[in-house]
Amino acid sequence: MHTRAEVYSPLQNTAVWLAAWLYHVESSDDTLDALADLGGTHSFNGASMAHLLYDVRSAADLESPGPAIRLILWGPGQAPRLRAGSPSMAALTQAGALVVRGVGANHVLVPEYLGPEVRWRWFEEQEPLPEPEWLSPGEADQVLSRATDQAAVLIEALGGTRKELPNPRLAVGTLADFYDTPGLPAGVTPRAAKLFARADRVAATIETVTDQLDDHSFDPQLFALWRHVRSARMAGVADAVVDYQREWAR
Incomplete structure (x- = not known):
């Protein structure tokens, strides 16, 4: 078993860059450049990462209390905080997932890292997700x-x-x-x-x-x-x- 897959995921920095972009701290160009450094060429439904960014901004609830983007990591001794048996759980890889809070729903973004490219899948969850650890x-x-x-x-x-x-x-x-x-x-x-x-x-x-x-x-x-x-x-x-x-x- 390779240790790196258990202790590292490019999703950590991906999540923070997406949040910085959503809240207008970083530009679209700088964010896309950073995401390319974090995985290569990103695609979503055959389109570019810019299309995914547009959909994330359209779906995200930036005003409700709590983080608008959450990082989901999992591994031995730690189950992913997604609904058991859900399509997003079935699609999950070792890399983890991002949860974008929407109005009345959560949007689960699941990446698949394939060498020089990353393919994203999007799942909408109407039911509440399991609560995270909420550690400070x-x-x-x-x-x-x-x-x-x-x-x-x-x-x-x-x-x-x-x-x-x-x-x-x-x-x-x-x-x-x-x-x-x-x-x-x-x-x-x-x-x-x-x-x-x-x-x-x-x-x-x-x-x-x-x-x-x-x-x-x-x-x-x-x-x-x-x-x-x-x-x-x-x-x-x-x-x-x-x-x-x-x-x-x-």
Whole structure:
């Protein structure tokens, strides 16, 4: 199992860029460029990503309380917060989904990453979706930090990794830089940015141990972190989107 699929999704930054565009913080051109960096050529029903952006703006409820865009990530020990048996659940891939809040309905956008292109599918949900965790950035940061410390203690107690990299800090830093590419749009809250950075760092550390070192003796300790990394990303997106709404409403 490749670790990256469990701890990283380009949807984190995609969600924040879409919110920045919806609330007129970023231009259409800059948003489309960022989305291209996050997956290549995007298409929706055979049309370009610009067509999807237009439909998202038409459907989105930007004024009701709460995030107009939510990130859905899932994996071992963490079910996706979509309706069981729904078409959107059936279409879901490991990459996750975005939920755009509409008036009287939720719109679930499910991407499929196919090498240099991304194909989007759109599902309308009239029934309420399962409630998300609704962790605050501070709560998500504390949970992730505590789980990371616990995993480190366990690994140290078991004698450390069996293999070594010539420069493990450089390996972790290089991977953390990958997770952060292509960066975030303007106006992202410092809380969300800090949470994304911590999630990137933890994800890079997990990948360094399991994939770069090819040491799977600590999989139970490290895999337990996956859920907290995903939860941190979802909480950070929610905080960034709500803050965009707050600034837009002023």
